[in-house]
Amino acid sequence: MAKRIDVSGLTAYYGSHKAIEDISMTVEPRSVTAFIGPSGCGKSTFLRTLNRMHEVTPGGRVEGKVMLDDENLYGSGVDPVSVRRTVGMVFQRPNPFPTMSIFENVAAGLKLNGSYKKNELEGVVEKSLKGANLWNEVKDRLNKPGAGLSGGQQQRLCIARAIAVEPDVLLMDEPCSALDPISTLAIEDLIGELKERFTIVIVTHNMQQAARVSDRTAFFNLAGVGQPGKLIEIDETERIFSNPSVQATEDYISGRFG
């Protein structure tokens, strides 16, 4: 289950543009790690390198090593498809499949991969929806289209869809930025429960959110427009928010710039 991520010397490009440079960090299993930093500093790019989604973008390529326990995700002969089955992802905007019902959305990962038994499917869907705290709201209308749910419900549906394939790691790219405070609270509670089973990495612009949900926080910054983003520091969330070791982190957190 939950695995440790060990990144060393990771640099990512979009074509000839270097988006992030020489990032090394460790993400602990069964914990929540938050990425904060100004827009364009490469948090999302870095997150997407952790399940090889970065290379889906035309021109995207990566140098360096990402170890998932003892396997290099960028080793030769590694299939990005199997990496993505191990490292799931939730996106900024809720994106349920519009042609599918709620049930089919949650089952999508299993069904589309073709690796399921029909009688298991219902159990997996129920377990995942319960895991995403959505079961009680949708159990009577599993055959209704997923796009008919509210924004917050859709996002929890996407989380259910992501955990249905039983990944080891769950990446979340600003999962609450399109949601209202109440839906945000629901997702944050959910993150607290999910970290018992998964390694969770969350990108957020909301520093209070980072302080509330995460165990460790990484601060990213960039030297200027067009410069690559860099990891400034990563530490226990409490230390980052009370007594960071780098001045830039303190400036950012206290709102002194940006």
Place this chain on the structure above:
Amino acid sequence: MSTVVDKNPARRASSLQQARLPGWAPYALVVVSVALGAGIGTALGMGNPFQMGLLAALVFIIASYALGAVVEGSRQARNRLATSLVWVCFLLAVVPLLSLIWETVDRGRTVLDGYFLSHSMEGVQTILPGGGAYHAIIGTLEQVGLAALIAVPIGLLTAIYLVEYGRGRLAKAVTFFVDVMTGIPSIVAGLFILSFWIIILGFSYSGFAGAMALAILMMPIVVRSTEEMLKLVPDELREASLALGVPKWRTILKVVLPTAIGGITTGVMLAVARIAGESAPIVLLVFGATGINNNPFEGAQSSLPYYIYEQWQLGNEASFNRAWAAALVLIAFVMILNLVARGIARWKAPKSGR
């Protein structure tokens, strides 16, 4: 500021109010300009109602603008000018269409009955009434069906390549040639198959040869419309699927295509409708026949457009009637296809109901 400038409350109220023409003014203008158009037309000795209509339209546009300018001011006048232009253009577009449908239905129904739909022209004396278009209907269905069988898979796969995989030179070249193909006149497609299939390879006339030419005409339309529909599928859905560990080909097959299927079907049906009316390649490649030939792979066949052309050329009352009836059948065929396409598009469209 306003307290200083506006001492008179009556004037302040009028600063947002302007003189407006009453709501019935445009309708009155229509009546007046139609009357004027007819009057002037008769005075000048125009016998043609279409000319009078154009005259009335011109009077209407000018009068709307002038009246607006005098009563309401220049901005409203320009608004009235644009509105009346849009209406006149709409009528100009619709009148020929309605008149065409009216004419076809009116003349086509004289001989259109079960007998016409179920009999061929075999052994029918062309100057006498009787006979039917069954052989032509069969020919059209088979040729168009075969053309769709060839063109739809190729067009679909080409569009998928262009949208999902195509990068760099090859994709640009394919796009360019699809554009070129869109502009190929149907007679040229027919000549190409004629020289390649019949003259070089030595096959004989057949419905299939015609279907190949129709497929050439159909392919670029399918590619273009499918391409546009696939581009409309948000990248977020592709990413969501890929992030679940679904391979790209399965993502395209199970997520992208179902999301776009409504639009793709509409595009395919429009392409079918477009080629169903082609007669040039049929004349060259299928040769035309008066009897029923159910086998599209051997021997001459007929088709509805060809049948219309053939009957029209015979130049007598009975054959004119048959030509009109066949035209009505062709229009009905295309219209039914369009309705089916719309039905499928509505049925398959992504659902959002709560």
